[in-house]
Ligand code: GDP
């Protein structure tokens with residue numbers, strides 16, 4: 001419940017990436033704390049709202065725009081991107097092509113949207129389905145920190161909408177093999 005002296009901030013965040021990488025699943029996990037193996041493909045765009053009680057005086061409303069993977073090939077992304085404050089670009093660690101598409105999504109975003117101060121929108125890279133292993137990253141010897149620096153991402157995280165345990169595994173793996 002909002003108290004009348006609280007300040008409210010509304011931020012629009014984009015979640016983009018190829019079809020089936022898990023965008024809708026990540027949002028469902030974050031907003032509703034659940035997972036289903038049977039989501040239907042998003043058509044156009046879906047919305048979700050996450051309300052955070054930031055501190056006693058501040059409420060943050062995150063408006064998450066879940067944009068269908070195939071939309072990069074249309075003209076609507078320009079409209080969907082409008083006035084976003086940040087973005088997540090998601091790929092599926094089990095499908096190399098979805099990682100290759102990451103830079104295309106970034107280009108699409110940066111060519112259609114800049115912040116009011118003229119800077120690109122802060123974008124975080126999400127390596128999803130890490131409960132399935134991290135084959136793409138491993139097999140290609142990709143150094144993710146370097147990739148982020150070179151391609152203008154503010155950072156990256158391994159994620160799983162399905163399982164919770166992979167973070168530790170991944171950290172161990174990354175120490176052994178990626179660094
Ligand atoms: P979207 O097209 O990017 O929105 O992808 P969806 O969220 O619809 O997910 C596509 C499929 O991948 C669905 O069958 C999901 O259950 C599955 N999926 C999504 N995230 C994960 C994950 O982290 N791990 C696993 N194992 N499956 C996932």
Ligand code: MG
Nearest residue numbers: 023024041042
């Ligand atoms: Mg979807």
